[in-house]
Amino acid sequence: MVKKVRVVVIGSGPAGLTAALYTARAQLSTVVITGMQVGGQIATTHDVDNFPGFPDGIEGPELTARMQAQAERFGAQFDYDLVTEVDFTSGSPFRVKTQSREYLADSVVVTIGASPRKLNVPGEVEFTGRGVSYCATCDGWFFRNKDIIVVGGGDSALQEAIFLTRFASSVTIVHRRDTLRASTALQHRAFANDKIGFIYNTVIDEILGSSETGAVRAVRLRNVKTGEVSEKPIDGVFIFIGYDPNSKVFNGQLSTDAAGYVIVDNHMRTNVEGVFAGGEIHDDIFRQAITAAGQGCAAALMAINWLGERADRLQVIEDEQRDAPIASSKKTTEAV
Ligand SMILES: Cc1cc2nc3c(=O)[nH]c(=O)nc-3n(C[C@H](O)[C@H](O)[C@H](O)COP(=O)(O)OP(=O)(O)OC[C@H]3O[C@@H](n4cnc5c(N)ncnc54)[C@H](O)[C@@H]3O)c2cc1C
Numbered sequence: 001m002v003k004k005v006r007v008v009v010i011g012s013g014p015a016g017l018t019a020a021l022y023t024a025r026a027q028l029s030t031v032v033i034t035g036m037q038v039g040g041q042i043a044t045t046h047d048v049d050n051f052p053g054f055p056d057g058i059e060g061p062e063l064t065a066r067m068q069a070q071a072e073r074f075g076a077q078f079d080y081d082l083v084t085e086v087d088f089t090s091g092s093p094f095r096v097k098t099q100s101r102e103y104l105a106d107s108v109v110v111t112i113g114a115s116p117r118k119l120n121v122p123g124e125v126e127f128t129g130r131g132v133s134y135c136a137t138c139d140g141w142f143f144r145n146k147d148i149i150v151v152g153g154g155d156s157a158l159q160e161a162i163f164l165t166r167f168a169s170s171v172t173i174v175h176r177r178d179t180l181r182a183s184t185a186l187q188h189r190a191f192a193n194d195k196i197g198f199i200y201n202t203v204i205d206e207i208l209g210s211s212e213t214g215a216v217r218a219v220r221l222r223n224v225k226t227g228e229v230s231e232k233p234i235d236g237v238f239i240f241i242g243y244d245p246n247s248k249v250f251n252g253q254l255s256t257d258a259a260g261y262v263i264v265d266n267h268m269r270t271n272v273e274g275v276f277a278g279g280e281i282h283d284d285i286f287r288q289a290i291t292a293a294g295q296g297c298a299a300a301l302m303a304i305n306w307l308g309e310r311a312d313r314l315q316v317i318e319d320e321q322r323d324a325p326i327a328s329s330k331k332t333t334e335a336v
Contacts, residue, residue, distance in 0.1 A: 001101065005029045007303055008096045008105035009076075010083050011246075013040020014289040015111035015279025015296030017067035022300035023109070024076035028307060031077045031105075033098055035246075038080065039064030040113055041280075042289045046129040049141065051289050060129075063289070083112075088253045092274040092310075106310075107303040110254070110262060110270070110277040111296050114245040114284070119151065123207030123216075124239075131216025131236045132207060136160035137288065139238075140167045146235035149174050149219060151204060157240040158182040158190045164238065165195040172197045172232075174204060176224060201225045207237055245281055259284065268299040276302050 007023040009016045012034035024030040042048060045060040054063070068078065081098035086108070088094050096103040116134035118124060124132055133139040140163060148168045150161040153175035159182075161171045173180075173190070178200045180187055190196050202221050208231070210217040218233045245260040255263045255271040261284050262277045264270055270277050278295030280287060 002104050003031070003101060004093070004104045005031050006106045006307060007031075007109060007300075008033060008094070008103050008107075009109045009111060009300075010096070011035055011040065011111035011113055011279070011281070012038050012064075012068070012078070013111060013113050013279060013292060014042055014064070014067065015113070015281075015292040015299070016040070016109070017064060017071055018293040018296035019109045019111055019278065019300035019303075020071040020076040021067070021074065022297055023303060024071055024074035026300075026304045027075075028304065029077075030071075030075070031079055031103060032071070033079050033081055033083050033096070033103075035082055035112065037113075039068070040292075041115075044128060045138065047142065048138070048289065050138065067293075083249055086250060086253060088250075088272045088275055091272070094272075094275065106274070107307050108275045109296070109299045109303055110250070110275060110281055111279045111292075111299070112246040112249070112281045113292075114243045114261075114280040116239065117242045117244060119204060119239055119241070121204055121206055123209060127207055127209050127216050127237075130209070130214055133236065133238050134240070135287065136163050136238060136240075139236075140164050143168050143236045145169050147233075148172070148236035148238060149204075149232070149234050150238045150240060151175075152240040152242075153177060153180040153182060154240070154242070155182045155186055156242075158186040160238060160240050161196055162186075162189055162193060165193055168195065168236075170195055170197065172199060172234075174199045174202050174219075174221065176203050177201065204237070205229070243280075243284065243287075245284075247281060264299075268295065268302050274303075274306060276300075276306075 006028035007030045009020045009032045020032045042060045043064045049057040085097040093104045144167045147170045150173045204219045205222045206220040208218040247260045262282045264277050264282050268276045276299035278299035279292035
């Protein structure tokens with residue numbers, strides 16, 4: 001069965017949850033298709049200290065559970081499923097398929113985010129938020145006077161390593177090649193920084209934790225040229241080996257840049273009229289929960305305006321099942 005709604009929001013990170021709050025509060029039937037990571041990336045971290053309104057900080061899952069509850073208060077529905085296919089080719093209404101159902105939506109807000117590339121080594125998942133981080137702006141402050149490793153050799157690795165020297169006692173850049181890929185200017189800045197050291201031709205094979213603190217205590221390193229294995233005591237591991245925007249499902253339908261980020265204009269409009277995007281699916285610069293939320297809000301406001309201007313012409317009418325629970329829902333807000 002096809003469910004008709006005014007707005008489908010794809011993704012349930014800060015951008016999607018904020019978008020849903022705005023469209024639902026504008027009395028537009030709204031379904032958020034959450035994806036696998038309900039609450040998005042921020043829900044995977046323990047301490048969020050830089051989201052305004054929480055002077056004592058807040059845990060990531062609690063922040064997004066509150067955002068979801070706020071959107072639900074105005075009628076947004078949540079479908080705990082993955083978008084597998086979209087058809088934007090004929091314009092509005094748009095077809096959005098999940099693993100278990102299909103939607104016909106007057107407008108779509110794409111907030112499907114991006115994923116930091118992982119090392120895929122033992123200990124990485126276990127200690128994410130407990131010493132393993134993918135975000136210097138978010139977590140640098142927790143590593144004041146600590147010794148940390150930065151993994152990577154590109155611009156972002158060096159930029160973040162330099163930034164992290166504001167907090168850490170020492171920053172060791174671990175790079176799998178014998179030369180860095182970062183710009184020469186950044187390399188000079190990093191070489192000139194007394195707190196930064198380098199280990200070349202080396203990969204991390206395992207991130208080791210302490211049974212006492214439950215946090216990172218060391219890494220197991222391997223020299224890729226000699227095969228030599230060593231253990232290095234460390235307090236934190238920051239991984240900057242790139243991001244992958246989750247845009248594959250829109251291949252050929254939404255314009256993206258070479259890296260796969262969805263291109264929007266300054267009104268969050270994609271190349272498809274009626275489809276808007278916000279958050280990390282298009283923003284590869286700021287990468288913060290608050291900027292994602294702001295962009296989700298902007299995308300939703302544009303969708304609301306766009307729907308308002310075309311109210312008489314759009315085919316999808318308010319769904320008679322607006323208040324009915326979505327059959328595939330697996331989770332409640334409390335469980336997030
Ligand atoms: C470990 C960690 C800690 C961080 N700490 C902070 C911090 O302290 N402060 C801060 O400001 N920022 C922090 N960030 C960054 C912040 O989490 C992101 O900037 C923010 O979450 C981006 O929000 P978004 O909504 O654009 O995308 P995301 O959070 O990436 O959300 C994308 C959403 O899309 C969904 N999705 C993916 N594929 C599909 C699909 N096929 N169908 C449907 N849905 C799909 C996912 O399930 C997810 O819900 C942190 C990031 C990480 C990884």
